Amino acid sequence: MRRQLTDTATEMFLERGFDAVPISEIAEACGVSEKTVFNYFPTKESLVLDLPDTVMAVLRTDLAEPDRTPVEAVLRILAEDLNAMISWLEAQDDKAWASAAVRRFSLLIMSTPSLRAHQREMLERLIAVAAEVLAERAGLGPQDPEPQIAATALLGLWPVQLHAWGKYLDGIRTPAQVRDAITADVHRAARLLETGLATFADNARPPNATDTAVRT
Known part of the structure; x- marks a missing residue:
């Protein structure tokens, strides 16, 4: 799920720009809730750049x-x-x-x-x-x-x-x-x-x- 979220988000950001893509669309594309996205990534920026x-x-x-x-x-x-x-x-x-x-x-x-x-x-x-x-x-x-x-x-x-x-x-x-x-x-x-x-x-x-x- 973590990989799916970050790959999907990155693809959408590259296509439309970081600021143009809301978290809700990323969640919908992955079939999860916004809360699930934030359970894995505390911020929108960490979907692109993470520090495990x-x-x-x-x-x-x-x-x-x-x-x-x-x-x-x-x-x-x-x-x-x-x-x-x-x-x-x-x-x-x-x-x-x-x-x-x-x-x-x-x-x-x-x-x-x-x-x-x-x-x-x-x-x-x-x-x-x-x-x-x-x-x-x-x-x-x-x-x-x-x-x-x-x-x-x-x-x-x-x-x-x-x-x-x-x-x-x-x-x-x-x-x-x-x-x-x-x-x-x-x-x-x-x-x-x-x-x-x-x-x-x-x-x-x-x-x-x-x-x-x-x-x-």
Whole structure:
């Protein structure tokens, strides 16, 4: 039912626009009540962009892994997302149609203010989770500046990957070429973070009293 609702809603939004399709029509098309729709998705925006608990759990688990740097953990998660999407593209008989469908989906999000706002809200939730885990790794509080800026920088790799989709999914490149090009962009961005974050737990520590003294 969850998949049916989101697939039906997305198809209707792509055809007519997000704001033009009421929840009641989506419910009717799926043969359920509006209440059922909201039982699965708390908002209209979440029908298009959802953040399952499993994603949050994976982020927590991977960032907490002591044998991985924070950058390596996030790159692993992004690579799995990318590979899943590339596998879907490769499975389609009409690669041009599939590429166009993904581009239309991206355009739907970029052209709808409420969807862009929802996307930012999801990213903020992920940043909060990352800051909590990174703070624990470094023996700091999640509101301390080091885990806050580290989490914000790490989660900035998500938009990099999303933007790369729009740049390389042109209907000309093969799915494998798209994957390689997107991966290269994400890794270029990640290299900027590696030096500072690779030793995050060693370098992040609360300042001492003399560091924070206010001189009058």
